[in-house]
Amino acid sequence: ETGVTQTPRHLVMGMTNKKSLKCEQHLGHNAMYWYKQSAKKPLELMFVYSLEERVENNSVPSRFSPECPNSSHLFLHLHTLQPEDSALYLCASSQERTDTQYFGPGTRLTVL
């Protein structure tokens, strides 16, 4: 595998379910990001991890819980989501926070 991978690519869940999104980067980068892309809206930065520590949390509801166990893996744990949370969730990584971000293919999430 090369670049940034994300699983699953598609996810449908009910409002009471708990699920997790996974991101893995094979680029040797030190920073990882979660973005939300809703229809007709710009990309929204959700979380930033640098050297496995969360350095940014942009007022994201607590029903989204990130986890970064090492510099190559990033998770987004989901629980009791709302229908308005349906979106494309994109993971990205960069060598340093100032560097170019490389994106994964995204997880298309639908909350029923």
Next chain:
Amino acid sequence: AQKVTQAQTEISVVEKEDVTLDCVYETRDTTYYLFWYKQPPSGELVFLIRRNSFDEQNEISGRYSWNFQKSTSSFNFTITASQVVDSAVYFCALSAISSGSARQLTFGSGTQLTVLP
């Protein structure tokens, strides 16, 4: 705060036409970076180019060219002899420091380009 404006929401051209995607940015930072990304229907954002604020030299890569003008705060992207495979949403982005916090990447709202055969 920084801002990126892509005024063209949708553009439609016929194959082999040239097309320019506009991007205007705002920042108070003196050192900043500008990017273009392509998002095909598959969803992945593909990095196209990065430019720093001290380098106003235009760049050409194959059929792609970029025009960076600090005087007008613009970073426009031209595709020459467009092809159907160029159909995608194109995002302009700005990396700058906002209000003393860490450097952030701010995206424009994107331009949907459709190239018709």
